[in-house]
């Protein structure tokens with residue numbers, strides 16, 4: 056296993072990340088949110104136009120994860136105006152989970168946050184996404200709040216907010 060985590064700089068690579076996001080979201084959120092909500096959220100947040108907009112206009116960076124040269128995951132982050140760093144996305148293809156790759160991804164996120172001089176990293180996670188919550192808690196995130204966010208078309212995100220102190 057040779058894991059490489061690289062900032063996504065070019066459109067063809069971002070397109071591949073969008074294809075991977077589509078695959079992962081349609082697998083990992085089954086049983087957590089409805090099929091309709093998965094389709095809606097992928098289109099709204101993880102389609103190529105949505106991700107291009109996030110990078111060009113909203114201050115997000117995407118990082119692609121390769122294992123032995125194969126794209127298998129991604130993460131997205133954004134520095135906030137205050138002292139916090141937002142971990143927006145952390146996704147690995149199913150066959151690559153359980154091998155410690157997420158720990159490497161999170162180390163990369165923490166390093167990036169430190170480059171920006173931030174003092175904490177926060178994220179939102181669906182309250183029923185038990186495995187992700189376990190992983191975040193193992194790594195040192197703590198639940199600090201919860202939020203129900205209206206994302207349109209009758210859908211809401213029902214999340215915990217978790218924070219890691221750098």
Ligand SMILES: CC(C)(COP(=O)(O)OP(=O)(O)OC[C@H]1O[C@@H](n2cnc3c(N)ncnc32)[C@H](O)[C@@H]1OP(=O)(O)O)[C@@H](O)C(=O)NCCC(=O)NCCS
Pocket residue numbers: 083145146147148151152153154155156157158159179180181184186187189190191193194
């Ligand atoms: C969330 C996700 C990225 C985590 O990746 P993973 O491969 O399952 O996690 P890892 O194997 O790298 O484990 C990370 C750490 O958590 C620990 N861990 C894993 N499962 C755990 C559990 N059930 N309880 C406690 N600790 C656990 C690991 O031991 C590891 O710690 P270590 O490096 O100190 O040994 C992955 O499960 C995923 O992509 N899930 C679907 C998408 C998703 O839900 N993303 C989050 C949206 S908010």
